[in-house]
Amino acid sequence: MNRHYLILSGLVVLGILYPQAFPGYLSVAITLLLFAGWATAWDILGGWAGQVSLGHASFVGLGGYFVAVGASQYGIAPWWAVAMALVAAAVLAYLWGRLTFKLTGPYFTLSTIAIAEILRLVAINEGWLTGGATGVFIMSLPEPFGLDLFARQTNYYLALAFAALTVLTVIAMSRNKFGYQLRAVREDEDSAMASGINPTTVKLKAFMLSGALTALGGGIYAIFLSFLEPHVIFYLLLSVQIALTAIIGGRGTIWGPCVGALLVVGSGEVFRTTFAEANMLIYGLLIMLVVMFLPRGIVGEPARYLIRRAYAKRAQS
Amino acid sequence: MLDYVSFLQNLSNGLLIGGVYALIGVGLTLVFGVMKTINFAHGDFVILGMYCAVLLNTLFGWDPYLTLLVAMPLGFLTGAILQRLVLSRLVEAPPESSLLVTLGLALVIGNILLLTFGAEPQSVHVAYASSTLSLGEISLSVILLLAGLATLIVITALYAILNHTELGRSIRATADNRLGAELVGINTRWIEAVVFGIGMALAVTAGVVLIPLLFATPTFSGAIFTLKAFVVTVLGGLGNIGAAIAGGLLLGVVEVLGASYLTSDYRDAYGLLVFLLVLLLRPEGLFGKTVKRV
Numbered sequence: 001m002n003r004h005y006l007i008l009s010g011l012v013v014l015g016i017l018y019p020q021a022f023p024g025y026l027s028v029a030i031t032l033l034l035f036a037g038w039a040t041a042w043d044i045l046g047g048w049a050g051q052v053s054l055g056h057a058s059f060v061g062l063g064g065y066f067v068a069v070g071a072s073q074y075g076i077a078p079w080w081a082v083a084m085a086l087v088a089a090a091v092l093a094y095l096w097g098r099l100t101f102k103l104t105g106p107y108f109t110l111s112t113i114a115i116a117e118i119l120r121l122v123a124i125n126e127g128w129l130t131g132g133a134t135g136v137f138i139m140s141l142p143e144p145f146g147l148d149l150f151a152r153q154t155n156y157y158l159a160l161a162f163a164a165l166t167v168l169t170v171i172a173m174s175r176n177k178f179g180y181q182l183r184a185v186r187e188d189e190d191s192a193m194a195s196g197i198n199p200t201t202v203k204l205k206a207f208m209l210s211g212a213l214t215a216l217g218g219g220i221y222a223i224f225l226s227f228l229e230p231h232v233i234f235y236l237l238l239s240v241q242i243a244l245t246a247i248i249g250g251r252g253t254i255w256g257p258c259v260g261a262l263l264v265v266g267s268g269e270v271f272r273t274t275f276a277e278a279n280m281l282i283y284g285l286l287i288m289l290v291v292m293f294l295p296r297g298i299v300g301e302p303a304r305y306l307i308r309r310a311y312a313k314r315a316q317s
Numbered sequence: 318m319l320d321y322v323s324f325l326q327n328l329s330n331g332l333l334i335g336g337v338y339a340l341i342g343v344g345l346t347l348v349f350g351v352m353k354t355i356n357f358a359h360g361d362f363v364i365l366g367m368y369c370a371v372l373l374n375t376l377f378g379w380d381p382y383l384t385l386l387v388a389m390p391l392g393f394l395t396g397a398i399l400q401r402l403v404l405s406r407l408v409e410a411p412p413e414s415s416l417l418v419t420l421g422l423a424l425v426i427g428n429i430l431l432l433t434f435g436a437e438p439q440s441v442h443v444a445y446a447s448s449t450l451s452l453g454e455i456s457l458s459v460i461l462l463l464a465g466l467a468t469l470i471v472i473t474a475l476y477a478i479l480n481h482t483e484l485g486r487s488i489r490a491t492a493d494n495r496l497g498a499e500l501v502g503i504n505t506r507w508i509e510a511v512v513f514g515i516g517m518a519l520a521v522t523a524g525v526v527l528i529p530l531l532f533a534t535p536t537f538s539g540a541i542f543t544l545k546a547f548v549v550t551v552l553g554g555l556g557n558i559g560a561a562i563a564g565g566l567l568l569g570v571v572e573v574l575g576a577s578y579l580t581s582d583y584r585d586a587y588g589l590l591v592f593l594l595v596l597l598l599r600p601e602g603l604f605g606k607t608v609k610r611v
Contacts, residue, residue: 052416100597103596103597106413109413109416110355111597113544114544114596115593118586118589118590118593121583121585125583237536240420240424247417277431277436278428278429278432279428280424280427280428280536281425281428281429284420284422284423284425284427285421286421287417287420287421287424288403288421288422291407291421292403292407295411
């Protein structure tokens, strides 16, 4: 048994008890959990595979719109809508990766912005599909087992399950062959190829997994908001928020994205009244400080120190 | 016959707008050429220039073009200081660090502007805002013409500096081969600060020139200008100044023609599509030299 599983189960138990302790602070907790999940999902591609994407809002939007349009126009139950969104997200990620994975480093990042912006313009202009620039309302949802999906408490448990599922995926991945392949590709594609790994295939799998998980969070987000606007949910700033949350916490670490989410959403809540709508200021300041002083992130830097010390001790004895 | 006239009209508008895009793109490409830094804050520098003009106009009633006298040197100094304080620390860091730090800088600038000036769009009204110059059947807006003229002067000056002064020679040497430049005694760290200063001064100038034409909003438009600057530079091939100018003109024309002959809903998408195609099919840029890749 891995100690990360123990930490995760401890956190999930705490998370289940949280609504009893702080029933008034559910919305913040939902935001926190969604960002923890999105950042962890982003990190599969951005951290473990080393491909920094600034286009993940597209997947949030995809998941959100499947649920919202499915519920409001076609009467599709949200769980089926989410299932379709997962498939659609994986397909989108596959095509997107096929198209752009021959670009490396900053060029890849630029191409993700361009594709995400084009998708946003499509969402705004194709009103027959998405309700256009005015957005979509979710008026009613079915009630499985008498559960009100609009209730904050239900939203909270859905978000908790989503965050736990992504972290669980990453913990499992960090120890299996796929996780090692991802890290090999991140460190050096040529060496990875020499040891029989196909970098494009591995990166594609990472992108599909990352995109599908992000879309799952997007579906839950849509139920939480019950109103979707393409300006917000497809916007570059959401992609930036997701990526920066993971990078501030520490790329390629299991807990980094969660710690990043705690820090970013937490400080956003503390400074809510001071900064009002200028809340992205916190992201800007934090990312500058982290890149300048803790280049591996808040979790990554101490973790590296501990690992190096352990190696040094072993070498001495 | 009417079609021919409206085509020329659109073409000239596109070229004039494209001139300003070129001005923005040249700053970005110059910085990339010398420092290999992709500057995500470049669009926000443009917005900073816009607000500089708005501020001086509301305080002293200055014409935007008068503001240039203050904005350009100020932009240069701020850029140089930012480079010394922030970017120069990242020389040893992984390659995306400079991208992330400038992204952070963009968020900080945008949101500080939002806190200071509020979210509502602001602009400077000038007396000549709606006047036009007729050239045969084509009418050209005076503001656009002035913007084009300013762009022409600034780019010519930049060209003269780069090609006919000792400083320009050092800049080109640093872009070509950093180690070689250092070996012949060029202080490349100083050159980097100067180049980042020039880049910021160019962006600020573009902002000031654009303000009679557009509204300044603190957070949203910065990202749009950054994207446009990327499109321009990638069209031309990153690091190539002449090509960035051509890329800017091309983007202006593509946007205006696309908006008037196809559908204007996707005005911003045309540039992005071309950008993606160029990035995928010709990563060295439309006008870049083809380098055989192994």
